[in-house]
Amino acid sequence: MIQLQAVTQAYGAHEALRGIDLDVAPGEVFGIIGRSGAGKSSLVRTINLLNRPKAGKVIVAGRELTALSEPQLREARREIGLIFQHFNLLSSRTVAQNVALPLELAGVAQPEIKRRVDELLDLVGLSAMRDRYPSQISGGQKQRVGIARALANRPKVLLSDEATSALDPEATRSILGLLKQINREFGLTIVLITHQMQVIKQVADRVAVIDAGRIVEQGPVIEVFTRPQHATTRSLIEEIVPQALPESVLARIRALMTAQPAADGQLLRLAFAGDDADRPLLSDVIRDHGIELSIVHGQVDEVQGQPFASLAVFARGAREKLNAATAQLRGAGVVVEEVAHVG
Ligand SMILES: Nc1ncnc2c1ncn2[C@@H]1O[C@H](COP(=O)(O)OP(=O)(O)O)[C@@H](O)[C@H]1O
Ligand SMILES: [Mg+2]
Missing domain, CATH: 3.30.70.260 (ACT domain)
Structure with missing residues (x-):
């Protein structure tokens, strides 16, 4: 569903991604974990080509994004939903109006927008909050709005960049549960970017560990947890499976x-x-x-x-x-x- 081939990315002289190869299968929850500054957000922005890679190919849902023109890309990006750490909701719009926004931008007719927004709010459990403003709901609820908005145009993949990092443990569990439910019900492919191994443990099928712009280890979550090879992986796993004896x-x-x-x-x-x-x-x-x-x-x-x-x-x-x-x-x-x- 998502393929990256020898992708490199740089900010001036600073190389943020140094030859990334990635193959995410349809319907899986693929986790990408790394420390702050490892290149995770750069990778997300490269998958949807908000940042054009310096070299390499990006293929999403069968289309080589790196070969598309800007107008073609705008169209192709509808296949890619995005959720963020700080939700990025419009404070002047209600919950329902935030969810409606991508549909309005796509030129969907009003009655269809209304129907779709109702369906999405029901899916994320926010029907009762539809007329509230972002300042009137909790962090977990804001992320539910973010998820509903990301799913509005029925994307084939959902990219999550630290979507639970600003949430408390309970809201984190509930958001991850919702993502897993959406993955199961709709077969939506999800790429989950995080610095928290707890997040990987709860929902990812496979995981890749990114360190200084390189994937240093990847595999099924249970295998990586049982046999961590790289020092970075071991230290990240320490968070949930203590590696050193007291x-x-x-x-x-x-x-x-x-x-x-x-x-x-x-x-x-x-x-x-x-x-x-x-x-x-x-x-x-x-x-x-x-x-x-x-x-x-x-x-x-x-x-x-x-x-x-x-x-x-x-x-x-x-x-x-x-x-x-x-x-x-x-x-x-x-x-x-x-x-x-x-x-
Ligand atoms: N717009 C930018 N300009 C210059 N350097 C950047 C920019 N964005 C990120 N970087 C640098 O690239 C590296 C990777 O950043 P980022 O992808 O945001 O990492 P992560 O999301 O894993 O914390 C870091 O060293 C960061 O300082
Ligand atoms: Mg980041």
């Missing part, structure tokens, strides 16, 4: 070692997802290899409706048994890393 945990391990100094001990970090999380993997290795396992830290969570576990376990037993147990876990699809060799 000192209090390490102190407890040392205490365990002192209490029973004879046996070998290993502190392991385990990550597993999907069906693996439902299997009795830990009791299997305990039984098969006669080792002891204590879960000392971690969480079992859900990502995209799939179980996802990130655990620190302290394993004790003879070294060769511990090695065999680690191999068995890896064989079963668990990502195993030795945090520290204790003892």
Whole structure:
């Protein structure tokens, strides 16, 4: 649905995008995450060609935007809805009038505008607020207006640039839920740009990590969470899956070692997802290899409706048994890393 091929973008001598290749499939929610200044907004503005790339191709819904003239582009942009962090509503227009605006600009007839606005306000749950002004509604409601307005011309893709960054956690969850619902009901392709891993975790199917104008890692969300490769990805994931063990945990391990100094001990970090999380993997290795396992830290969570576990376990037993147990876990699809060799 969206393809970027070797796209570069620069502001004077500053290269904001350095060779971006991206392929977003129809009907998916594709997340793009990166720190402030990574190039996310530049990327959004390049996808709809508000910024023309310095080099490379942009193809949206089968049309090569980079090959179109300005009038053709204005037409093609109707296929691309956009929502923003600060909503960009017109304060002098009511909720209903804000939603009507893109339809008026597209020359749609009044009775049809009225019908469509009613339908959109119903979809985003704001029918009762239709005659209020933006100053009279909450942030979450403003973003609902933004979403209704973005969908007015029935776009094929929706680009969201930090749409939940100005909202509190509850409004964020509710807006993300609405986006997911729209994605499911209408098969709308959504590109979700954010600096918050929580947003990716809640709704994205796939994710790309952008760092200094480059995509440094991408894949299905659950895979990237289980096996983050790049340092930037790891540090962004830290927000929801702690990557470093607290000192209090390490102190407890040392205490365990002192209490029973004879046996070998290993502190392991385990990550597993999907069906693996439902299997009795830990009791299997305990039984098969006669080792002891204590879960000392971690969480079992859900990502995209799939179980996802990130655990620190302290394993004790003879070294060769511990090695065999680690191999068995890896064989079963668990990502195993030795945090520290204790003892
Ligand atoms: N209009 C501009 N003129 C000059 N530099 C810009 C402009 N817009 C963005 N930049 C620079 O390009 C880089 C990427 O910016 P941006 O795409 O806004 O990042 P993000 O949205 O990830 O925070 C930053 O270093 C930023 O300072
Ligand atoms: Mg930005």
